[in-house]
Amino acid sequence: MTELLGAFARLAPIMVWAALATAVTMAAAVVLERAEFGVQQALDHRLLQRYRPLVHRALEGDDTARDELLHAPARHRITIAWLLIEPLIADRDPARIANARAVVQAMSLFHIADRYLGSRLWWRRARALRALGLIQATDYTPQLVAALDDPHPDVRAAALDGLTDMHDLRALEAIVVRVNDTSLHRGRRGAALKVFGSACEPFLLELSELDPANRLNYIQALAICGTARSRPVLCRWTRDTRLEVRATAFEALAYVGLDDESARVVIKGLESDDPPVRAMAAYALRGWQGPGDAAARLAPHLDDTWAVAVQAARTLQSMGPAGSVELQARASRPDIGGLLARQMLWQASAPR
Amino acid sequence: MSFLRDGLIAFSLLITAYFLLWNVSQIAMSPLAIRSLWRDRLRNTRRARGLAGGVAVPRFVSIVAPAYNEELTIVESLRALLAVDYQPREIVIVNDGSTDGTLALMQETFQLVPAPLAFDQPLPSAPVRGVYRSVSEPDLVVIDKHNGGSKADAANAGINAASGVLVLVIDADTILEADALGRAVLPFLEDPATVAVGGHVGIANGCRIERGRVTDVALPRSWLARFQIIEYMRAFLLFRLACASQNAVVLISGAFGLFRRDAVIAVGGYDRTAIGEDIDLTIRLQRHFRARGEPVRIGFDPNPLCWTQAPEDWRSLRSQRCRWRRGLLQTLWRYRRMIGNPRFGTVGLFPLPYIAFFEGLGPLLEVGGYVVTIVAAAFGFLNWKYCGVMIAVSVLFGVAVTLLAVLLNDVTSRQYMRGRDLALLAAVATLESFGYRQLNSLWGCVGTVQAMTGKGGWGSMKRKAFRP
Numbered sequence: 001m002t003e004l005l006g007a008f009a010r011l012a013p014i015m016v017w018a019a020l021a022t023a024v025t026m027a028a029a030v031v032l033e034r035a036e037f038g039v040q041q042a043l044d045h046r047l048l049q050r051y052r053p054l055v056h057r058a059l060e061g062d063d064t065a066r067d068e069l070l071h072a073p074a075r076h077r078i079t080i081a082w083l084l085i086e087p088l089i090a091d092r093d094p095a096r097i098a099n100a101r102a103v104v105q106a107m108s109l110f111h112i113a114d115r116y117l118g119s120r121l122w123w124r125r126a127r128a129l130r131a132l133g134l135i136q137a138t139d140y141t142p143q144l145v146a147a148l149d150d151p152h153p154d155v156r157a158a159a160l161d162g163l164t165d166m167h168d169l170r171a172l173e174a175i176v177v178r179v180n181d182t183s184l185h186r187g188r189r190g191a192a193l194k195v196f197g198s199a200c201e202p203f204l205l206e207l208s209e210l211d212p213a214n215r216l217n218y219i220q221a222l223a224i225c226g227t228a229r230s231r232p233v234l235c236r237w238t239r240d241t242r243l244e245v246r247a248t249a250f251e252a253l254a255y256v257g258l259d260d261e262s263a264r265v266v267i268k269g270l271e272s273d274d275p276p277v278r279a280m281a282a283y284a285l286r287g288w289q290g291p292g293d294a295a296a297r298l299a300p301h302l303d304d305t306w307a308v309a310v311q312a313a314r315t316l317q318s319m320g321p322a323g324s325v326e327l328q329a330r331a332s333r334p335d336i337g338g339l340l341a342r343q344m345l346w347q348a349s350a351p352r
Numbered sequence: 353m354s355f356l357r358d359g360l361i362a363f364s365l366l367i368t369a370y371f372l373l374w375n376v377s378q379i380a381m382s383p384l385a386i387r388s389l390w391r392d393r394l395r396n397t398r399r400a401r402g403l404a405g406g407v408a409v410p411r412f413v414s415i416v417a418p419a420y421n422e423e424l425t426i427v428e429s430l431r432a433l434l435a436v437d438y439q440p441r442e443i444v445i446v447n448d449g450s451t452d453g454t455l456a457l458m459q460e461t462f463q464l465v466p467a468p469l470a471f472d473q474p475l476p477s478a479p480v481r482g483v484y485r486s487v488s489e490p491d492l493v494v495i496d497k498h499n500g501g502s503k504a505d506a507a508n509a510g511i512n513a514a515s516g517v518l519v520l521v522i523d524a525d526t527i528l529e530a531d532a533l534g535r536a537v538l539p540f541l542e543d544p545a546t547v548a549v550g551g552h553v554g555i556a557n558g559c560r561i562e563r564g565r566v567t568d569v570a571l572p573r574s575w576l577a578r579f580q581i582i583e584y585m586r587a588f589l590l591f592r593l594a595c596a597s598q599n600a601v602v603l604i605s606g607a608f609g610l611f612r613r614d615a616v617i618a619v620g621g622y623d624r625t626a627i628g629e630d631i632d633l634t635i636r637l638q639r640h641f642r643a644r645g646e647p648v649r650i651g652f653d654p655n656p657l658c659w660t661q662a663p664e665d666w667r668s669l670r671s672q673r674c675r676w677r678r679g680l681l682q683t684l685w686r687y688r689r690m691i692g693n694p695r696f697g698t699v700g701l702f703p704l705p706y707i708a709f710f711e712g713l714g715p716l717l718e719v720g721g722y723v724v725t726i727v728a729a730a731f732g733f734l735n736w737k738y739c740g741v742m743i744a745v746s747v748l749f750g751v752a753v754t755l756l757a758v759l760l761n762d763v764t765s766r767q768y769m770r771g772r773d774l775a776l777l778a779a780v781a782t783l784e785s786f787g788y789r790q791l792n793s794l795w796g797c798v799g800t801v802q803a804m805t806g807k808g809g810w811g812s813m814k815r816k817a818f819r820p
Binding site for chain 2: 004005012015016019020022023025026029030033034037086089123126134154157161164182185186187188190191193194195224306313336339340342343350
């Protein structure tokens with residue numbers, strides 16, 4: 001033990017100095033980081049004050065302002081590009097986008113984008129892809145499509161964001177075939193389909209026939225961008241052997257909307273043995289006021305399993321007088337179905 | 353005598369090694385934390401955050417806030433919730449049998465009326481007495497229930513009534529940042545394996561709050577609150593961020609936790625018998641999915657997503673810390689089979705053994721170390737120089753670790769922008785090691801005794817109205 005204490009005594013000065021050095025380094029890092037931030041903020045403030053009015057005027061077509069921007073020092077160009085492009089995230093006015101693109105073109109800022117696209121640093125590639133999408137630089141569509149296969153997930157996400165903002169129909173096929181690509185963020189795939197809307201529909205319908213293994217994904221996509229054209233196919237997929245596919249097909253029909261024929265299929269779906277299918281069939285009838293005894297067929301499902309009962313109640317609420325009659329008929333009952341009916345009736349008449 | 357001498361010296365050396373190891377491990381975690389922060393900064397751009405609004409089917413979020421005797425803060429907190437800029441969402445306030453004017457105040461302010469509300473009750477909770485909807489705020493639902501004796505019980509009732517795909521469980525006095533939901537929803541849109549997301553919780557004491565928003569961040573006057581601010585920074589921005597970088601988050605703070613509702617229901621919701629219901633639920637989620645070999649991700653946003661009040665009196669703080677301690681020990685005992693178990697991946701191999709060693713044993717070793725070293729020095733077995741070195745090394749490393757957390761906090765959120773505040777934080781980081789830390793360890797020992805004897809309740813916290 002004495003030897004151990006001796007060893008400790010020998011190490012003690014080193015430990016104290018090491019601890020002191022670490023503490024001083026951290027304190028210095030805090031001070032230096034804050035100082036650097038202050039300087040950077042001051043510089044940014046100066047540049048923004050100088051260029052913001054110029055960018056504003058240039059976007060409104062002022063040639064003098066544009067000339068001044070063209071003669072800005074090269075080291076200020078990133079700031080100018082940011083001033084031009086960043087507002088386009090919220091403001092997707094086509095005229096503003098076109099003006100911004102023209103200024104970017106005139107200032108040769110695309111060279112910076114080219115450099116960034118070839119960079120080894122993933123965040124530079126991602127930044128360039130998002131910027132190109134925001135200004136709808138359609139000359140770059142092939143590069144953005146190619147970036148969907150970038151090894152870095154955030155670059156792939158940025159490429160998808162870029163293509164969504166770009167809205168170039170040439171990219172449509174590339175986006176649709178990646179509906180099954182789980183390496184791309186799910187939400188982003190949906191957002192892209194939403195932007196392209198019904199233009200995706202023919203591809204999706206074709207793929208849902210050709211690629212049954214991934215039919216579920218195509219149906220989910222049709223729920224985002226499908227139209228009346230999808231109805232017959234979706235009705236067919238409500239008879240698929242897979243439970244998930246059948247339920248999702250009914251869900252997609254809810255988004256697409258029903259006609260008399262599809263309503264008949266949906267009403268029949270209420271008799272399915274599988275609760276998820278019944279729930280989605282009930283959901284698909286939301287707002288339906290056409291022929292058929294949909295409300296009367298739905299009402300018994302207020303006593304079904306919870307997931308089905310909720311959908312049935314909300315749908316009855318949306319069906320107008322026919323739904324109200326069924327809800328009122330059950331509202332006096334003390335069970336959960338009765339409570340659901342009372343809730344729907346209360347919500348429909350609540351003072352707002 | 354020689355045996356006693358050797359024993360005391362060995363224990364002192366062991367404690368020194370423990371202190372060194374703890375501080376070095378914290379510093380060693382910093383590259384992981386910094387990498388995580390850097391990555392978040394690069395990818396969490398304004399355009400990327402826009403996804404929550406641009407997505408084809410926006411995720412419906414139910415904000416569940418259990419409230420028990422919150423009359424001082426409930427109106428302000430509710431206004432903040434209603435001002436959250438995320439749609440679609442609903443707010444479910446669970447009045448957990450409050451004995452003060454919480455419900456009456458809400459009824460009066462938000463024009464609540466009794467309304468029928470049917471919901472499934474997959475999670476256990478005390479009986480519901482009534483349901484109210486607001487005439488002025490259509491998104492507001494108030495569940496009035498019997499007191500279930502725990503936040504877990506109230507949260508379960510709120511989750512039962514929630515109709516969202518995602519449920520955000522917060523404390524009733526939590527003040528959300530305007531973009532908190534938009535940020536927290538993002539991981540769910542990106543990765544379908546995401547089951548929960550937590551965030552950095554800031555301390556609202558000393559901050560200016562206007563219309564339910566923190567508009568000016570400043571350090572509080574109370575030293576007790578200041579110490580807690582740097583404690584929170586250390587906890588959120590070092591260990592938790594390092595865990596997040598390895599997909600091994602084991603604690604989503606009760607003040608802000610966004611969960612996939614079906615996942616919470618699948619694991620049985622909050623455990624009403626758990627003292628630390630937040631850590632218990634997080635670990636249960638990890639265990640449930642990992643044991644089945646299913647992909648699971650629990651995210652963590654390093655930016656402050658919400659603000660909460662820290663206790664400013666010794667009594668409340670002591671009771672809170674003892675409760676946390678009991679909760680931690682209970683959780684470690686319940687999930688002891690996961691500790692060091694490779695079946696649970698990084699969760700079993702990294703955070704749980706770390707917590708068990710440094711947080712489970714920490715207070716006992718620390719207090720024991722102080723006592724034994726002083727006794728050994730008093731009996732002349734150790735010289736006072738040794739004690740001085742031990743204290744100097746642990747204090748200096750402790751200060752370094754805290755300053756690192758202050759640095760990370762500054763880089764992430766620029767919360768305390770006044771130079772004076774930053775200098776004060778550095779001073780707090782130093783002073784914390786002289787008394788506050790030791791007191792915390794002592795409370796840890798008290799909590800351990802309470803856990804072993806089955807004593808100690810939830811305790812109460814003296815609340816203050818938010819400063820306008």
